[in-house]
């Protein structure tokens with residue numbers, strides 16, 4: 001039994017025609033403590049559906065999701081989820097947004113300790129200078145950093161990142177990817193991230209697992225990112241291991257789309273093939 005396990009998870013939804021579409025079919029995943037795994041897949045394949053089941057926001061129709069051997073039955077602060085869209089309370093400062101979560105999760109700590117803890121995590125995401133600003137006074141990238149700080153400050157057993165940089169422009173996205181790698185070097189938390197950007201996955205993760213094209217998407221084989229850290233976004237573009245991995249993962253994803261007998265063979269939006277911020281100087 002690994003740290004996080006998906007054991008033959010399937011999940012479907014009622015379709016507009018009244019039938020039922022199985023979005024995920026028999027998905028298996030094993031993750032060890034401290035690992036950073038990225039699931040990559042086509043838009044609409046079922047990545048968020050999968051993440052919601054790990055977060056406990058949705059229940060599998062069959063199969064189980066287990067964290068340290070316990071079956072997940074609902075949400076909890078041991079699995080903090082960061083979404084693409086910033087979910088900050090607009091009337092509170094960055095500090096207050098993070099502190100609110102810290103107060104909820106660690107009520108047994110004295111207030112001074114909770115304040116210091118909050119400040120430490122905001123400093124970790126390089127927002128020490130902007131703690132007193134409200135979300136409207138922060139850029140998109142800064143807001144997303146507050147969300148990451150809030151999630152980490154709750155000291156979850158696993159950090160769940162659902163396309164966390166999807167709403168950001170390429171330059172900011174690159175900066176935040178660097179920031180995530182820096183945080184990762186200071187905090188060896190178990191991280192499950194979903195993205196439709198293969199290059200991003202290679203840059204930040206230890207392993208990449210493609211989600212095949214839907215419907216009835218399932219998790220494919222594991223691709224280990226055998227590129228030492230720290231990884232430099234400019235240099236990595238010239239690394240033959242990076243190029244090979246990008247090709248292998250993309251070939252697998254495109255192959256899974258071609259294999260579908262469904263007449264809609266190629267999804268409208270395919271994972272990016274390198275037009276991503278890797279190589280963009282941050």
Ligand SMILES: Nc1ncnc2c1ncn2[C@@H]1O[C@H](COP(=O)(O)OP(=O)(O)OP(=O)(O)O)[C@@H](O)[C@H]1O
Nearest residue numbers: 013014023041042043044045046047048049050196
């Ligand atoms: N609650 C729901 N009810 C009905 N259908 C749903 C529901 N949630 C998701 N779906 C459908 O399941 C499929 C997968 O959706 P999901 O959001 O998991 O995909 P995704 O891979 O995360 O997409 P994207 O990358 O565009 O965010 C889509 O066809 C979506 O319409």
